[in-house]
Amino acid sequence: MKRALITGVTGQDGAYLAELLLDKGYEVHGIKRRASSFNTKRIDHLYRDPHEAGVRFFLHHGDVTDSSSLIRIMQQVQPDEVYNLAAQSHVAVSFEQPEYTADTNALGTLRLLEAIRILGMQKRARFYQASTSEMYGMVQEIPQRETTPFYPRSPYAAAKLYAYWITVNYREAFGVHASNGILFNHESPVRGENFVTRKITRGLARIKLGLQSCLYLGNLDAKRDWGHARDYVIAQWLILQQDNPGDYVIASGHQYSVREFVAAVARAMEIELTWRGSGLDEQGVDANGRVIVAVDPRYFRPTEVDTLLGDASKAKRELGWEPSIGFDELVREMAHADLRAAQRDALITQHGYRADDFNE
Numbered sequence: 501m502k503r504a505l506i507t508g509v510t511g512q513d514g515a516y517l518a519e520l521l522l523d524k525g526y527e528v529h530g531i532k533r534r535a536s537s538f539n540t541k542r543i544d545h546l547y548r549d550p551h552e553a554g555v556r557f558f559l560h561h562g563d564v565t566d567s568s569s570l571i572r573i574m575q576q577v578q579p580d581e582v583y584n585l586a587a588q589s590h591v592a593v594s595f596e597q598p599e600y601t602a603d604t605n606a607l608g609t610l611r612l613l614e615a616i617r618i619l620g621m622q623k624r625a626r627f628y629q630a631s632t633s634e635m636y637g638m639v640q641e642i643p644q645r646e647t648t649p650f651y652p653r654s655p656y657a658a659a660k661l662y663a664y665w666i667t668v669n670y671r672e673a674f675g676v677h678a679s680n681g682i683l684f685n686h687e688s689p690v691r692g693e694n695f696v697t698r699k700i701t702r703g704l705a706r707i708k709l710g711l712q713s714c715l716y717l718g719n720l721d722a723k724r725d726w727g728h729a730r731d732y733v734i735a736q737w738l739i740l741q742q743d744n745p746g747d748y749v750i751a752s753g754h755q756y757s758v759r760e761f762v763a764a765v766a767r768a769m770e771i772e773l774t775w776r777g778s779g780l781d782e783q784g785v786d787a788n789g790r791v792i793v794a795v796d797p798r799y800f801r802p803t804e805v806d807t808l809l810g811d812a813s814k815a816k817r818e819l820g821w822e823p824s825i826g827f828d829e830l831v832r833e834m835a836h837a838d839l840r841a842a843q844r845d846a847l848i849t850q851h852g853y854r855a856d857d858f859n860e
């Protein structure tokens with residue numbers, strides 16, 4: 501039985517990847533951070549009581565800013581495959597916490613690679629690094645492929661660029677089977693609520709159910725190449741199944757603006773939406789003339805990545821990977837899930853939920 505270790509197992513990709521590897525018969529170990537409240541919502545459905553027979557999913561407390569925890573866990577688990585998904589993954593937040601972002605995203609990767617080296621596991625453990633299209637930043641070529649030069653535009657992207665190159669270096673210097681997946685944006689119903697797609701599906705669902713009046717967004721002109729996380733974790737796994745390590749762009753090859761994403765979600769939720777004004781005064785108005793989408797400059801970034809579009813033909817050729825879930829299906833799935841959540845919240849509100857009821 502193959503053994504995998506996933507950092508960032510409590511995140512969007514960690515949850516989908518853990519499920520995929522368990523389905524493939526792996527023993528899966530995940531590293532989670534200690535938190536004052538539960539942070540395992542995305543993986544609770546995979547967790548079994550460790551006292552039961554045949555358990556194949558295990559969680560370990562650790563942190564990628566803490567070498568000793570990584571070395572201990574790596575030594576204990578002896579993984580065949582290590583997936584480094586842990587990161588401070590919010591680009592806008594990285595401008596507020598640049599040092600922490602570098603510690604986690606850049607040095608965290610180095611610490612894991614060093615743990616492999618210190619423990620002499622170069623020949624055993626294959627390493628996957630969650631690299632990102634954000635490294636292309638101010639794009640030098642359209643579409644972006646493995647050979648396109650990088651030009652990071654945020655502390656997040658600069659830290660990820662270090663992680664990319666240290667992964668390449670440990671491959672070349674120490675013979676680690678270490679690979680980068682350069683993944684373009686991928687989303688799902690369990691995407692963090694403050695990334696733009698989920699903010700839109702959640703916000704419009706709450707507006708439709710009368711729980712919120714307006715959705716405030718930043719740059720509506722930004723263009724992204726959006727795919728589904730369920731497809732993209734398959735690529736992560738395929739990359740580690742290759743005889744030779746390498747670097748791969750993983751993308752859908754289609755591009756939409758944030759404004760187009762809003763419009764697609766409105767259609768999926770049967771909300772009539774028309775745009776009026778432009779720039780800071782641009783607004784989305786519903787059938788009753790109410791402003792339900794507005795621009796708030798607080799969500800603008802000091803430096804923006806205006807446009808991303810990936811060319812995943814190397815992944816198709818060498819990995820046999822292609823996305824199976826298109827833009828409309830992604831939007832429908834996310835819209836449906838957030839409408840259900842909003843319906844639940846609306847019911848609770850209508851029937852007079854009082855927090856006090858649960859404190860007595």
Ligand code: NDP
Pocket residue numbers: 507508509510511512513514531532533535539562563564565584585586587588589590604630631632633682683684685686687692
């Ligand atoms: P999430 O933000 O959903 O998950 C990040 C995970 O990292 C969480 O489990 C989080 O734990 C964990 N984490 C954060 N800091 C630390 C730390 N110091 N030590 C240990 N764990 C930590 O991200 P995604 O699942 O969307 O993305 C996975 C990876 O892929 C990230 O590295 C991201 O940068 C990268 N990426 C994502 C893309 C996307 O479109 N989703 C595209 C390209 C790359 P907790 O739950 O406790 O916060």
Ligand code: GDR
Pocket residue numbers: 589590591592631632633634683684685686694695696697699716717718719720722723724758799800801804805
């Ligand atoms: P991104 O994702 O920065 O591409 O990073 P995000 O969804 O945060 O932003 C996408 C684009 O939408 C614009 N935008 C807004 N963004 C947010 N979060 N909130 C808003 O209100 C808003 N309004 C407009 C942004 O300016 C941006 O242009 C994601 C993360 O998952 C990274 O970890 C990953 O590496 C990249 O995708 C690929």
